[in-house]
Amino acid sequence: MSLTHPAADLWTLISGIADETPQAPAFVHGDRVLSFAELVDCAKRAAQGLADLGVGPGDRVALWLPNTPAYPVLLFACSRLGAIAVAVNTRYRAVEVADIVDRSGAKVLACAPGFRSIDFLAILADIEPNALDRLSALVTVGDEPTSIPPAIERLRRVPFERLLSRPRLGVNHARASAPCNIFTTSGTTSAPKFVLHRQGAIAGHAQQVARSFGFAAPGTVSLSVLPLCGVFGFNQTMATLAAGRPSVLVESYEIAEIARLVERHRPTTMFGSDDMYARLLDAVPGDRPFPSIKWAGYAAFNAALDDLPEKAEQRGLVLCGLYGMSEVQALYSVQPVDATVARRKKGGGVPTSPLAHIRVRDPDNGELLGVGQPGALECAGPSLMAGYYGNDKATAETVTADGYVRTGDLAELDGHGGFTFLSRMGDVLRLSGFLVNPLEIETHLQKLPGITGCQTIAVARPDGVRAVSFVILAPGTSLDEAAAIAHCKRGLANYKVPLRIFAIDDFPKTPSPNGFKIQRNRLRDMALERLKS
Template sequence: MPTTTQSRRRIGPLAEWTAEGGDELLTDSVPRLLARQAEAFGARPALYWPDGDALSRMTYAELASAAESVARALAGRVAPGERVAVWSRNSVEWVVLEYGCALAGLVLTPFNTAWTDAEVAHATALTTPALVFAGTGPTGDSLVPRAAGVCGAGAVLDLAGLREWAATAPAGQLPVVSAEDAFLIQFTSGTTGRSKGAVLTHKAVLNAARERNRRDVIGPNDTWLNPVPYHHIGGSCFVILGGLVDAGAFVVVEKYVPAETMGLLDHGVVTRIGGVPTMIIDALNHLGDHAGAAGLRSVAVGGATMTQHLVERIRTTLGAPVINTYAQSECPAITSTDIHDDSATIAGTVGRPVAGVHMKVIDPATGETVPVGAVGEIVTSSPYVMRGYWGMAEQSAEVLTADGFLRTGDLASMDEYGNVTFQGRVRDVIIRGGENVYPAEVEELLAAHPGIAAAVLVGLDDERLGERVAGVVVRAPGSEVTGPELTEYLRDSVARFKIPELWRFVDALPMTASGKIRRFVVRDDTNEFATATRQPGE
């Protein structure tokens, strides 16, 4: 049984919860809040980054100055409200550009570094960015040549030279930026496989970041180590802006390399860690017998499922509370566990709706709120919900209801204490190490292969990644296509994390009476198959 005061609150017979405390919203825009924090805490570190064997740092005063310089250069070339894309792995320049765009009234548009050229071309055509700042890709190669080829050379600048470019570019006037202005286009993917860009305002992202911090343990000299990519909502909102709202700091991690990233803990400045379960396990293994002396105040997990065993291991070895959260690109704050919740609640649920959230679990067919304990679709209304999908009015209308709710497409149940438990996904999304894999995109490509009669993607349970991707295939008559051949077939069409790690070939797929694939049966059978065929030591 949960132990917090809030968790003892009971709801009625229907799965509906209106969280308390949503009337204390920040009314600042990002520029106003940055200016205020720089004035009050100018000498305080805003971010750290590895520099040889040491950590370098940038203070709030230095960050505000660098951001203003970049903003004026941007304003001299781009009008307020236009989009500026960034295609790069994490870097200090990425952070400065995010703030520079905010000060110039521009809409930051991050591209996933794992995207293929075709995926980048789609995002570019959809959002028409005025400028594209390209940096370093996942393997350390420059993305500038690829960006120039896909987006047009005239619009592409090298992110690595951002501040040098800003120092010599003609300066423009900075606009007055409102909290209601668009701040971010956060890309997600739909069941059709086409990426959609969720438009989030300054008000939405700042309040979502603050609400996430409220569920954590924020203390003096707060410094967060979370290697999540900044092109994810967890990076651009919770890591970067999460530091701003409480005048704390974070460590910039360009690329997640377990030994190097976890070595940052040895500098003695990190007070909190976060990430997907894979990263947390690596941190525990790195700290070893010294874990209890690391001085970590909390561990946050989001974007993947985790086991009760892992929660208990964290609490036992680190002596720190664990927080599990649930959100979407379309709404960065929906639910969170409490630091005092028991291990079963943290591992088995995603907690309760956070302040400002009105959430219901509905029957997807009728829209009626279902009883407590019954499975339905999560819908939510809050200040954190997106405006809509950029350039996709029809798709926006499908998920934003007339009475102000966002249809998440996720299936869940709610218990009498408001705890939300996933029961499946309307959209069949697979969450692999924090990356969303939408089966329809890959299945459409597989359907075009001459050796395949039918194919479906499902998730395999995995302690480190949450889920891994499996492909279940019915071969076409006479076909002898193999798993490695299909892996190679997909390699240039989709990001690597979307490609199945396990291939299973079957004679037929289980179908419903209406001719639809019974995905939950395929998933269960494939997990059994994976367990039965797993080699010792895997």
């Protein structure tokens, strides 16, 4: 299907391409190549198999799977059935998996118990046997292990290959308005919320990203490293599909394996974190280690890698900052490829869709702010969620009356039709009446030898709100707290200087599809405890 003809729903998105170029590769996984015609055929058969298990329009199917062809096959099978695919983070463990399956009311859970890179079997073994009782069946991808955990022993287990042996489902329930995907937020203080998207929003965003990012260009190959259970990896792969181009599915996050696949498949684009690119550049020698990659989308998570885009550019790798979240989808905006590296390295950018709108609001008085004024970011556009599944209260709190999502992020308009992401609003420190991005303090501290990681939070003290920093040290080094504080006093305004700096072994974290998020509330509690002593 041409990108000039909008796809109303997910099924139309892939079936149109399969009609025009049936033998074009859709996915590459190991030595297997799955064409668009085969993708459609497998999805129709899997849809009939799921229907045999009682799945119909509006029912939920939990996909707890790595990046293998089974994931998109089951996703599109759900779209044809009008069912909702629930993305379950592959980093989640027993309690989290049981909670999501239960609260979503999933009828079927698909998983890969024998998968080599993630020990799904051990996780299933830790689930309470009755926690999955509401499931009608478990779809197992790959070989089933000889030892069956009690949690799934009583469940009806259906091999994925058996679904593919069923006849093709004739009826098509795919609609633009049909809910199709639930992504889980990675909240650090409460149970994940269920972000619900409709087929029209997913398909339309995929086509728009494909147009905007130039994915329809001949020879485009996308390396899908990021997990499909998160919007970052999901939207990259969907946009590549929408362009009728192949995605190489990467099921392992091992740097050596990623480097091998880059060498073998010569992708033109890939997406990932700053940490991933830094490790790849370290692992692969040469002046131009990745010559096939035209440009790569990246997210900056590690303040210690602030100069990575400059270093990458010196070796021919062009990195572009992005912005997205489950509620507005990933790849909502991107920094222009032809911009200076100083601009390109920042999160945010220009919205991908011409119908998207952004604004920045003063978090205290609600007034709209102008260029260069930090405030609360609000986003609108066709890629927005339908709402939080089963949580109307949270939806009303997040979506404004005129259809903007309150992102919870601190940002500023950039004067180029876009914005610059600064930090999470919950991470922002208000010190001496000023909004302070903790990254400023953290980056400054990480200039000191021996400090490899830093997180800064604010705590209320009798003399006002003060910053407290936690640092991780390189092996064999120690913290000279007085010297570190003196270093801050030399380079930062007085109100930004940490009251205390504590060395810890690791930061408290919670899993998310693209890595781990720091539990800053835990750090705040730790700071208060240590300040008592």
